[in-house]
Amino acid sequence: MNLALKDVQHNLFRFVLTCAGLGLLMTVVLAMIGIYNGLVADALNIVKAPQADLWVVEAGTQGPFAESSSIPADTSDAVARMAGVAAAGAITYQTIEADHAGRTMRLYLIGYQPGHIGGPIHIAEGRGIQQSHFEIVADRKSGLVPGDVLRLGRDRYSVVGLVEDTMNSGGDPAVFLTLADAMDLQTRLAPAAARVQAARGGVAGAGANVAAVIARLEPGADVVALAATVRQWKHLQALTQAEQENLLLVSVVDRARRQIGLFLGILLTVSAVVIALIIYTMTMEKLKQIATLKLIGAPDRTIIALIVQQALVLGMTGWAIGLTLILLVKDVFPRRVLLEPFNVAMLGAIIFVVCLAASGLGVRAALKVDPATALGS
Amino acid sequence: MTSARIIVDVQGVAKHYGAGETRVDALRSVDLRVHAGEVVALLGPSGSGKTTLLNVIGCIIDPSAGKLSLDGEAVFDGHWLRRDLRRLRLEKIGFIFQAHNLLPFLTARENVAVALHLAGMKADAANARAQELLDYLEVGHRATVKPALLSGGEAQRVAIARALANSPRIILADEPTAALDSKRAGIVMDLLRKLATEQDACIIAVTHDEKIFDRFDKLFHLRDGVLVDDAGG
Numbered sequence: 371m372n373l374a375l376k377d378v379q380h381n382l383f384r385f386v387l388t389c390a391g392l393g394l395l396m397t398v399v400l401a402m403i404g405i406y407n408g409l410v411a412d413a414l415n416i417v418k419a420p421q422a423d424l425w426v427v428e429a430g431t432q433g434p435f436a437e438s439s440s441i442p443a444d445t446s447d448a449v450a451r452m453a454g455v456a457a458a459g460a461i462t463y464q465t466i467e468a469d470h471a472g473r474t475m476r477l478y479l480i481g482y483q484p485g486h487i488g489g490p491i492h493i494a495e496g497r498g499i500q501q502s503h504f505e506i507v508a509d510r511k512s513g514l515v516p517g518d519v520l521r522l523g524r525d526r527y528s529v530v531g532l533v534e535d536t537m538n539s540g541g542d543p544a545v546f547l548t549l550a551d552a553m554d555l556q557t558r559l560a561p562a563a564a565r566v567q568a569a570r571g572g573v574a575g576a577g578a579n580v581a582a583v584i585a586r587l588e589p590g591a592d593v594v595a596l597a598a599t600v601r602q603w604k605h606l607q608a609l610t611q612a613e614q615e616n617l618l619l620v621s622v623v624d625r626a627r628r629q630i631g632l633f634l635g636i637l638l639t640v641s642a643v644v645i646a647l648i649i650y651t652m653t654m655e656k657l658k659q660i661a662t663l664k665l666i667g668a669p670d671r672t673i674i675a676l677i678v679q680q681a682l683v684l685g686m687t688g689w690a691i692g693l694t695l696i697l698l699v700k701d702v703f704p705r706r707v708l709l710e711p712f713n714v715a716m717l718g719a720i721i722f723v724v725c726l727a728a729s730g731l732g733v734r735a736a737l738k739v740d741p742a743t744a745l746g747s
Numbered sequence: 748m749t750s751a752r753i754i755v756d757v758q759g760v761a762k763h764y765g766a767g768e769t770r771v772d773a774l775r776s777v778d779l780r781v782h783a784g785e786v787v788a789l790l791g792p793s794g795s796g797k798t799t800l801l802n803v804i805g806c807i808i809d810p811s812a813g814k815l816s817l818d819g820e821a822v823f824d825g826h827w828l829r830r831d832l833r834r835l836r837l838e839k840i841g842f843i844f845q846a847h848n849l850l851p852f853l854t855a856r857e858n859v860a861v862a863l864h865l866a867g868m869k870a871d872a873a874n875a876r877a878q879e880l881l882d883y884l885e886v887g888h889r890a891t892v893k894p895a896l897l898s899g900g901e902a903q904r905v906a907i908a909r910a911l912a913n914s915p916r917i918i919l920a921d922e923p924t925a926a927l928d929s930k931r932a933g934i935v936m937d938l939l940r941k942l943a944t945e946q947d948a949c950i951i952a953v954t955h956d957e958k959i960f961d962r963f964d965k966l967f968h969l970r971d972g973v974l975v976d977d978a979g980g
């Protein structure tokens with residue numbers, strides 16, 4: 371006869387309600403973990419998307435994500451010719467606003483050279499860019515679908531394919547287009563900005579400049595040595611993929627990451643306290659029944675099992691409800707909610723430990739209770 | 748009947764609560780013997796130490812001094828001689844509480860079966876024996892009902908069934924008939940008598956209920972923590 375289960379059944383409605391409450395709390399915790407992961411993953415995605423090993427950017431900058439960077443487009447050819455480089459490509463990044471179907475959206479334009487690296491790798495729907503002009507591949511979160519026509523600057527672009535989970539650290543969905551189109555847009559879209567830059571003595575003929583050149587190395591090539599070589603070239607700076615990813619984490623998303631991380635910590639603490647409180651109260655309410663059990667001769671292990679089993683059933687049910695809910699609603703979030711099985715298991719383990727610790731408090735009280743208290747009416 | 752075996756043997760037991768100014772001497776050197784087959788009553792004014800004595804016999808509270816033997820086994824002599832008092836209670840002592848203390852989350856039958864289960868009986872056998880006991884106490888038809896839905900008398904009988912589950916040699920009852928009308932009180936007393944005879948057990952009941960005094964073999968009177976002689980014995 372399992373006493374824990376019998377007691378749960380006896381107070382089933384209340385127990386379910388408690389589990390549901392705990393489940394909602396777990397949903398929030400899981401959402402927060404997902405948002406945190408999503409933020410980091412999105413930020414890194416844009417760096418990981420071209421599957422490069424080396425980033426060549428403007429000297430004295432940490433571009434193109436942490437700072438703006440502008441280098442001559444033909445750097446790409448020079449990099450491609452280096453020993454150990456398998457492929458290279460010039461790339462531009464630019465955030466724009468575009469109107470489509472009656473709404474304004476922010477898009478993160480990625481210009482790349484077709485036939486070189488830097489383009490979309492996994493096309494989720496439709497096809498990749500085949501024409502040298504006026505075709506785009508967009509992230510699904512933009513709401514665009516293949517066949518849509520989008521006005522950018524003076525030209526109309528056809529959406530030919532979709533990618534997934536490609537957006538910048540601000541959450542703006544990415545749109546791939548050819549480098550030629552991208553550079554064209556850059557000069558035309560913001561003439562005012564271009565004039566300001568010219569007035570400051572900025573790069574003349576910015577049209578011939580790109581944000582970065584990326585390179586993919588041959589197997590076994592020494593990325594650190596290659597980066598060192600590039601740094602010796604005038605006006606250029608090189609970052610390895612790892613440096614670029616790290617840079618993004620420490621400079622671009624660091625605050626947001628710490629903000630969410632701290633909040634997550636608080637949330638976990640609150641959850642632990644709430645769980646502990648629920649379990650402790652559950653035990654306290656049963657003290658008289660526990661005294662009765664002791665009086666009729668129940669050993670400690672029967673009493674410990676009663677408390678610990680209930681605590682674990684409560685915790686794990688709450689966790690399962692939380693997991694179910696977050697899986698149901700995670701796609702409704704405007705930004706990516708990314709839950710790794712590891713995180714989910716980790717939360718499960720944390721709740722398990724919290725429940726055990728909380729039932730430890732209850733067990734202590736239960737073991738101390740005098741069987742004589744069962745006699746008082 | 749006094750030639751029968753001594754089941755409960757209390758010698759010079761004292762119990763005080765607290766110390767110094769707040770010290771209460773609930774029992775002062777009590778001697779009490781109860782034999783197999785006997786049904787005895789503990790009487791006395793409120794605060795005289797009846798419950799305390801019952802709890803000492805039930806190994807629920809530690810005496811301050813004295814000796815206690817149960818069913819031929821010395822269990823207390825200045826300190827407990829057995830460590831597993833709960834096991835002792837499970838095997839030898841049945842309690843009938845005034846507030847019958849049934850577990851609210853178990854049915855009547857489960858409340859009885861749990862005591863059997865704790866003593867190591869398999870679930871099926873425990874349920875069968877629990878049902879048997881409930882039938883014997885004429886509450887078998889209420890076996891699947893939870894305590895909240897039982898009448899006072901029914902609950903009391905379920906509690907008695909639980910106390911009897913492991914065929915204890917000693918049954919301790921604190922005001923077993925206080926919640927019952929005189930007819931039902933009579934039935935309970937008949938039942939306790941039957942148990943004492945059939946199972947060779949002894950029954951010690953605290954009571955204020957004068958209507959049932961004549962049902963006991965002996966009446967022990969407590970006054971200020973001391974047993975006083977009484978003609979009713």
Ligand SMILES: Nc1ncnc2c1ncn2[C@@H]1O[C@H](COP(=O)(O)OP(=O)(O)OP(=O)(O)O)[C@@H](O)[C@H]1O
Pocket residue numbers: 764765771772773791792793794795796797798799800
């Ligand atoms: N846990 C305790 N701590 C301190 N004093 C106690 C405790 N339990 C009982 N007493 C005191 O011991 C004395 C005897 O109490 P006991 O409960 O044995 O009396 P009783 O005869 O059962 O009374 P009643 O008829 O009211 O139930 C009383 O003075 C009581 O106040």
Ligand SMILES: [Mg+2]
Pocket residue numbers: 797798799
């Ligand atoms: Mg009393």
